[in-house]
Amino acid sequence: MTLIAHRDLDLSKNDTESICTFPQSAEELFYIGPRFIFPLTSDQIVNILENRFSPTVIVDINDNPIGYANLYDVNQEFLTCWLGNVIVSSTYRGKGISKYLVNVMMKKAVDEYKVKRMKLYCHNTNTRALLFYTKQGFKPCGSRIIENYENQKIVSIEMERELI
Structure with missing residues (x-):
């Protein structure tokens, strides 16, 4: 595995510009966030942050973003949260970055x-x-049931995992 670390998303470092290069198609972008419009822009990422928590980037040895995710709908009553906008740079897919990102x-x-x-x-x-x-x-x-980027109906599967 490549030497990697994680840190909070930093808008002053232009992290969002790097993240915008990760989705390779409208289909990939839909998987990351159904409300995003291809091509992804920094404004789209910043706008969604209004309802997100802990935006996190995985970075390579040179502090360049290679993965991204956030949390949303934290519910203290039911002690749940949702994982959202998970994406890894196409260059780093299949190298364990997604597993590291989800664990983080x-x-x-x-x-x-x-x-x-x-x-x-x-x-x-x-x-x-x-x-x-x-x-x-x-x-x-x-x-x-939701509609994809081509207005076709698909099934979005809800998944969950115990954390402790």
């Missing part, structure tokens, strides 16, 4: 928000991610 986000959820369960949505058309999240211990627990 789970630790932040527990340490910063004291939640016991993490949830996420993964679209049924994203087989690679479904296999990845299953391997990370997430289990399907529900679904909803």
Whole structure:
């Protein structure tokens, strides 16, 4: 694995400009966030941050962003939160960065928000991610029908995992 670390998203370092280069297609961007419009822009990332927590970048040895995720809908009553906007640079896919990123986000959820369960949505058309999240211990627990970037109906699978 490449030498990596994580830190908070830093708007002054132009992290968002790097993140905008990660999605390679409208389909990939839809998987990251169904409300995003391809091509991804810094403004889209900044706007979604209004309802997000712990925006985190994974960085390489030169402090360049190579992965990104955030949390949302932290619920103290049910001790849950949602994992969102997970993306890794195409150059670093298949090298363990996603696993590291998800583990960082789970630790932040527990340490910063004291939640016991993490949830996420993964679209049924994203087989690679479904296999990845299953391997990370997430289990399907529900679904909803949404429209993709081509206005086609697809199933978004709700998954969850216990954190402690």
